Amino acid sequence: MKTAGLIIVILAGAILLYATQDFPPWGAPDSPASTHVSPRYLQKSMEETAVPNVVTSVLADYRGFDTMFETSVIFCAGIGCFALLRIFRKKPEDRYYRHIATEITLHIKGGRIPEKSSEFERIDALWTPYDLIIKTVCRILVPFIQLFALYVIAHGHHSPGGGFQGGVILGASMILIAISYNMRTAIARISEKTDNLLMATGVFIYAGIGTLCLILGANFLDYSGLSTILFSGPIMARSHGIFGVEIGVGITVMAVMISIYNNLASEGKQDEGL
Template sequence: MKAIGLIIVVLVGALLLYSTEDFPSWGDPASPASVHVAAHHLKKAIPETSVPNVVTAVLADYRGYDTMFETSVIFCAGLGCFVLLRLFKKRDDDSYYRHVATGITLHIKKDKIPDASSEFERIDTLWTPYDLIVKNVCRILAPFVQLFALYVIAHGHHSPGGGFQGGVILGASVILIAISHDMRTALGRISEKTVHILMAVGVLIYSGIGALCILMGRNFLDYAALSRILFTDKIEARSLGIFGVEVGVGITVMAVMISIYNNLSSEGRQDEGL
């Protein structure tokens, strides 16, 4: 069986190597890729969409259909992690509590778990450091990280950035809270239910903007159709449409990042974990 696999791999590899001869050489100005489409995008991106960053214009407008399914792929990755990893079974081990005033760690048997009170706080079984400096610095820093993420999403028109990058930074800010405090704190800020609703909402925003373009009488994801509801000209409407789908992408990416992290680090239980 292994021999057959090896033969197939070698054959396909040889075919690929053989066919690379037919590619145009690197940086060839006469290659099909640089003659038709790229030149059009470089020349027409600003007059047609008023987006100075050509990458964003191509990503969210000229090939917006492709990017929509990229977002769906990320959504599916999040769903896949959820389906494969999530366990709806509570950890029935003993648990640990910390007496807040003295810092003493208490080991409590599973059937004698105390009621919620402000004197004791639950701590993780595996990893129990109490680090005031790291906790507070991360708590202070998280809003700035989120502000920067929103800047990256909104500034994708003018500089490198956009929905994917900004969404990852937004997700990282919540993961930072989860790492520096514990997972229960992070889940208190943004619960599992919210995360999964946001995952779907992002894709819905993207495809909803596309569907709205059909309703306004043009092609799917042809943002020029939105000029009548946005009260702008068609060029400005395309710019705003790009911004709308970037927000959708950002929301999905953020939620998927948080969901995958929570599921992986807590072995699917979403109660505790690094």
């Protein structure tokens, strides 16, 4: 069986290697990839959309539908993780509390949940003492990460970046809080409800900008129609429209990252974990 598998793999690899000979040479001017529509994008992108980064203008303007449904796919992934993993448990479980002054740990089995107090702190079942260095560095670092994420989103017109990348960095900053403190601290910052609302808000912003174009008399996602409400020419309106769309993408990606992390790490309880 092993030899049969090996023969099949070698044969398939040989056929693939043989087929690569028919590819056009790298960077050939007459290859299909650089003849049909890409020269037009490369030449006209700057004068039509005023976006120096051609990748951004193709992604969010010329291929706006594709990106909109990509955002929807990410939204569906978040909703799918939520639907598969989230558990709403009615009966209270074991909980651990720590008396802050004396560092004595209490284990409460089921029954009544104690009220919140400043003397006791709820801890995870697999609790390890907070590390001062990691905690402090993460606390100092998170604002810088978020600032950088906003920069990546806003600067996608000029440099590599955009909504997807910036959204992931924003989500990572919140996940860093969940790792360095605990999950309840992160959920206190962005609650589950807010997070799920933000997931839908991003897609709504994207599709809403498209519909706004439709209302203003242009095609769906043709941002030049926005020029009447943005008080700018149609070319700058396309540039601003791309920016608005990127913000929507960023919000969705951030919220989905946080939601997937919370559901996976806490096994759907959104309570404790990692």
